[in-house]
Amino acid sequence: MIEIKSLKKTYRERTVLDIDKLVIDDGTILAVAGANGSGKSTLLRILACQLKATEGEIASPENSLYMPQQAYAFRGNLIDNITLSGADRETAKQLLEKLELSHLSEKKATSLSGGELQRLSLCRVLSRKAELLLLDEPTSACDVRGAELVVNAIKEYREENGCTVVMSTHAPALALKAADRMIILGNGKIEADGTPADIFNKPETDWAKSFTAGWKTDA
Amino acid sequence: MDSFRQAFDLLFSLDRELLQILGVTMRMSFFSTAISCLIGLPLGALIGTKSFKGKSFLKKLIHTLMGLPPVVAGLFVYTLFTHYGPFGELNLLFTVKIMVIAQVILITPIVTGLSSSFIESTSKPIIETARGLGLNNLKIVGLCLSEGRTSLVSIVLTAFGRSIAEVGAVSIVGGNIQWKTRVMTTAIMLETNKGKFSFALALGIVLLLIAFVVNALASFMVKEAKND
Ligand SMILES: Nc1ncnc2c1ncn2[C@@H]1O[C@H](COP(=O)(O)OP(=O)(O)OP(=O)(O)O)[C@@H](O)[C@H]1O
Ligand SMILES: [Mg+2]
Numbered sequence: 001m002i003e004i005k006s007l008k009k010t011y012r013e014r015t016v017l018d019i020d021k022l023v024i025d026d027g028t029i030l031a032v033a034g035a036n037g038s039g040k041s042t043l044l045r046i047l048a049c050q051l052k053a054t055e056g057e058i059a060s061p062e063n064s065l066y067m068p069q070q071a072y073a074f075r076g077n078l079i080d081n082i083t084l085s086g087a088d089r090e091t092a093k094q095l096l097e098k099l100e101l102s103h104l105s106e107k108k109a110t111s112l113s114g115g116e117l118q119r120l121s122l123c124r125v126l127s128r129k130a131e132l133l134l135l136d137e138p139t140s141a142c143d144v145r146g147a148e149l150v151v152n153a154i155k156e157y158r159e160e161n162g163c164t165v166v167m168s169t170h171a172p173a174l175a176l177k178a179a180d181r182m183i184i185l186g187n188g189k190i191e192a193d194g195t196p197a198d199i200f201n202k203p204e205t206d207w208a209k210s211f212t213a214g215w216k217t218d219a
Numbered sequence: 220m221d222s223f224r225q226a227f228d229l230l231f232s233l234d235r236e237l238l239q240i241l242g243v244t245m246r247m248s249f250f251s252t253a254i255s256c257l258i259g260l261p262l263g264a265l266i267g268t269k270s271f272k273g274k275s276f277l278k279k280l281i282h283t284l285m286g287l288p289p290v291v292a293g294l295f296v297y298t299l300f301t302h303y304g305p306f307g308e309l310n311l312l313f314t315v316k317i318m319v320i321a322q323v324i325l326i327t328p329i330v331t332g333l334s335s336s337f338i339e340s341t342s343k344p345i346i347e348t349a350r351g352l353g354l355n356n357l358k359i360v361g362l363c364l365s366e367g368r369t370s371l372v373s374i375v376l377t378a379f380g381r382s383i384a385e386v387g388a389v390s391i392v393g394g395n396i397q398w399k400t401r402v403m404t405t406a407i408m409l410e411t412n413k414g415k416f417s418f419a420l421a422l423g424i425v426l427l428l429i430a431f432v433v434n435a436l437a438s439f440m441v442k443e444a445k446n447d
Binding site: 048050063064065066067068070072074075084085086121124125128130134 | 344345347348350351352353354362365366
């Protein structure tokens with residue numbers, strides 16, 4: 001279980017994250033939505049211990065994996081890029097197969113397209129085991145097929161490891177397909193919390209209504 | 220054209236004095252580069268990755284020292300090691316050792332400054348990604364080094380180039396003593412002062428050739444590593 005209490009992150013005078021209380025049950029896939037700059041990456045970084053909160057308490061599993069919003073290509077081919085996590089070549093090949101990158105496995109990672117690199121970055125994370133998976137916009141660069149592969153891989157990993165997943169996203173379709181629960185951040189505060197379908201179909205507050213209104217047109 | 224011929228004649232005649240001067244030059248440059256890099260690279264990595272109090276002051280200081288005029292460094296070391304100076308008893312003045320010390324003072328800030336700004340700009344995403352995978356610090360440092368090896372090699376080469384080309388500091392503390400502390404640059408100075416321009420030019424061409432060979436070797440090594 002992850003438990004966050006009166007969490008705040010402040011840069012100089014500006015509070016960019018302000019969460020009163022957030023409890024995430026084990027095994028949940030939680031989607032974190034919100035406009036640019038609403039604090040999604042900040043929340044994930046804090047959960048990943050990459051960033052210190054200004055104040056507040058967090059109880060979360062030690063053993064977590066975190067995928068940054070900006071995917072990084074290391075030197076070497078795709079297999080090297082996965083095995084640097086400590087995984088063996090066999091695991092790497094299986095993951096590449098699952099995310100339909102096998103045909104590129106001997107190519108340099110730096111030559112990949114944005115969406116391919118993002119899937120590679122996911123392979124690298126999934127090559128290890130953890131109780132908590134933190135993914136910052138795992139499908140932002142993917143096409144429809146790519147996003148579907150990512151969602152399936154995340155769900156499969158959750159089934160196999162029984163882990164909790166927290167992922168930020170701008171894609172309502174991804175939240176609907178993958179997540180058990182969704183929160184929407186607005187200026188660092190949780191403005192909506194529920195199942196993606198509920199938030200999508202019957203938003204409770206005016207704020208949530210106007211935020212999700214944008215989604216209906218492009219869904 | 221005459222100087223070119225003379226340069227090649229010089230090189231291939233294997234003149235005993237020239238070889239000795241070359242030997243001193245290489246020894247001095249090698250040790251100055253090695254020591255500066257041993258101090259400067261870890262220091263640069265530390266400054267580039269950690270945040271601490273006084274960091275911006277330290278960076279300003281390093282950037283100032285990067286532009287330290289060699290004669291000033293030479294003078295400073297000279298006063299420290301002169302007979303009446305605090306380290307006078309070590310009797311190091313006019314030896315290759317003290318030339319190395321003066322050069323380390325000159326070059327370490329350059330290595331530190333270059334490596335810290337390089338690491339600051341490139342290692343952030345590497346560290347974030349690697350830590351996200353739960354890798355240990357040793358592994359992370361290894362990844363940063365291997366990702367940045369081309370730039371690291373060029374920093375080392377900059378240090379070496381600076382060291383081999385430097386004249387102000389080494390002539391003050393080394394004294395340009397024949398068969399002892401004379402290096403290529405101080406020899407060139409001397410020949411120029413004597414009016415033997417084409418011989419000086421020939422020495423300069425030899426110096427350039429060495430620099431070229433070192434650079435070529437280094438880039439060859441980086442390429443080799445890339446292919447593995
Ligand atoms: N180091 C920093 N210094 C000052 N402000 C920062 C810093 N890092 C982030 N911020 C601010 O914090 C706010 C939240 O940033 P965050 O990256 O969490 O947004 P986000 O929800 O992930 O946005 P996006 O959808 O664009 O990825 C932004 O307004 C950003 O400008
Ligand atoms: Mg973000």
